[in-house]
Amino acid sequence: MKRYYWLCFLFLFAFWGLQCHPQHELFAYYSATKATASTTIDSTKAQLGRYLFYDTRLSANNTKSCATCHAPELAFSDGYRRSTGIYGDNTQHNAPSLLNLNTYTAMNWATPHLQTIAQQVVRPLLDTIPLEMGAHGNEQRIYARLTTDSVYATLFPKAYPNTTQAIHFDHIVESISQFVATLQSRNSLIDQYNLSPNHLLPPEVAAGKALFEGKAGCATCHSGKDFNTPEQGSRYANLGLYNCNDGYPKEDYGIAERTQKMEDNGKYRIPSLRNVAITAPYFHDGSAATLKEVLQIYENGGRKVESGTCIGDGRNNPNRDKRLPVVKFSVEEKQQLLAFLYALTDTSYLRNKAFMNPFLW
Numbered sequence: 001m002k003r004y005y006w007l008c009f010l011f012l013f014a015f016w017g018l019q020c021h022p023q024h025e026l027f028a029y030y031s032a033t034k035a036t037a038s039t040t041i042d043s044t045k046a047q048l049g050r051y052l053f054y055d056t057r058l059s060a061n062n063t064k065s066c067a068t069c070h071a072p073e074l075a076f077s078d079g080y081r082r083s084t085g086i087y088g089d090n091t092q093h094n095a096p097s098l099l100n101l102n103t104y105t106a107m108n109w110a111t112p113h114l115q116t117i118a119q120q121v122v123r124p125l126l127d128t129i130p131l132e133m134g135a136h137g138n139e140q141r142i143y144a145r146l147t148t149d150s151v152y153a154t155l156f157p158k159a160y161p162n163t164t165q166a167i168h169f170d171h172i173v174e175s176i177s178q179f180v181a182t183l184q185s186r187n188s189l190i191d192q193y194n195l196s197p198n199h200l201l202p203p204e205v206a207a208g209k210a211l212f213e214g215k216a217g218c219a220t221c222h223s224g225k226d227f228n229t230p231e232q233g234s235r236y237a238n239l240g241l242y243n244c245n246d247g248y249p250k251e252d253y254g255i256a257e258r259t260q261k262m263e264d265n266g267k268y269r270i271p272s273l274r275n276v277a278i279t280a281p282y283f284h285d286g287s288a289a290t291l292k293e294v295l296q297i298y299e300n301g302g303r304k305v306e307s308g309t310c311i312g313d314g315r316n317n318p319n320r321d322k323r324l325p326v327v328k329f330s331v332e333e334k335q336q337l338l339a340f341l342y343a344l345t346d347t348s349y350l351r352n353k354a355f356m357n358p359f360l361w
């Protein structure tokens with residue numbers, strides 16, 4: 001009998017692990033893991049996904065759709081530091097843009113293990129911590145709502161023929177993911193210039209570009225077609241934004257929440273800089289209000305926090321990334337860098353009806 005004691009411990013730990021695991025991983029059985037939305041797009045599914053993306057009926061109390069937190073006019077972000085779920089819960093992070101995710105290899109600010117769009121899309125729908133749309137436990141009610149709509153009576157069977165239950169969360173997650181993967185728009189002034197270098201850039205933008213790629217050291221991390229790929233090293237970095245108890249706030253400390261490694265404390269994904277002019281506020285927690293403030297932080301080599309719950313000098317954070325430049329900007333240079341960042345704006349997608357709310361257009 002005695003030698004089986006260890007089994008009890010094993011069960012205890014297994015159970016404890018389940019309890020402590022973020023809820024969303026319990027939903028891994030939804031086909032989210034199967035769908036590889038980032039590569040191939042099925043237009044029938046994407047068309048259905050477009051309706052679902054803008055449909056508040058997918059949330060438990062009919063109040064929020066994906067577009068509530070990912071609004072097209074803000075490059076599919078929401079303008080808040082953190083977003084709020086249907087019952088007022090705050091999300092852990094700032095809502096990012098959903099444009100051009102098709103080439104991404106990891107979702108979100110700090111979840112390197114979520115590698116496909118579908119793996120993320122399941123979370124706001126069915127997660128309970130934080131509760132975003134609250135569909136979990138309300139699946140049947142939601143199916144009933146969708147069944148009564150004549151649009152869905154056509155679109156679901158068209159996208160999912162030969163299935164006994166076309167209206168199902170497996171299909172909802174997959175079709176929304178397909179729609180999200182279609183949201184591509186790379187038509188900024190800088191793209192136009194890159195496509196045809198004869199295209200003249202305004203002098204201020206050209207000077208900003210030279211600074212970005214040169215002295216300011218930004219391209220070391222913000223490189224590649226979406227300005228989110230480092231020239232070398234990790235795709236995650238600590239900018240020295242906080243330093244309390246040798247780290248970031250205990251409720252939000254980067255990929256270390258997953259890896260449990262000290263050296264990962266405060267590391268977040270290097271974000272794309274496309275459309276930054278319209279996706280304020282900035283950083284993983286929306287803690288910088290303007291691009292000017294962001295530049296000031298780079299120039300200072302981090303941020304000194306003097307009030308709140310995480311007082312300390314981020315510049316001394318032991319994990320501050322070695323790739324960060326030591327650099328001072330003149331007023332003119334700051335203007336030039338800003339002009340370059342503004343030139344990464346592309347709102348041409350707003351004229352693309354296929355991206356917009358189908359209930360209105």
Ligand code: HEC
Binds near residue numbers: 069070084086121
């Ligand atoms: C309550 C606000 C809210 C709602 C509703 C919401 N999201 Fe999000 N979304 C966020 C936040 C916040 C993040 C960032 C999460 C993180 O990094 O921890 C995010 C991240 C994402 C990402 C990853 C983007 C990236 O850059 O990696 C995708 C894709 C996404 N959401 C799609 C959706 C879809 C599709 C829906 C509807 C089913 C949806 N979201 C509903 C707030 C929301």
Ligand code: HEC
Binds near residue numbers: 269279324
């Ligand atoms: C060591 C890599 C690295 C370098 C070098 C770097 N960045 Fe960043 N950048 C990041 C990371 C990581 C974040 C997100 C940090 C966070 O949220 O905690 C970020 C965030 C930003 C943001 C906010 C984006 C958003 O959507 O919130 C802007 C703007 C930005 N960087 C511009 C620049 C500019 C301009 C330079 C050059 C002066 C630069 N970066 C240099 C890694 C880097």
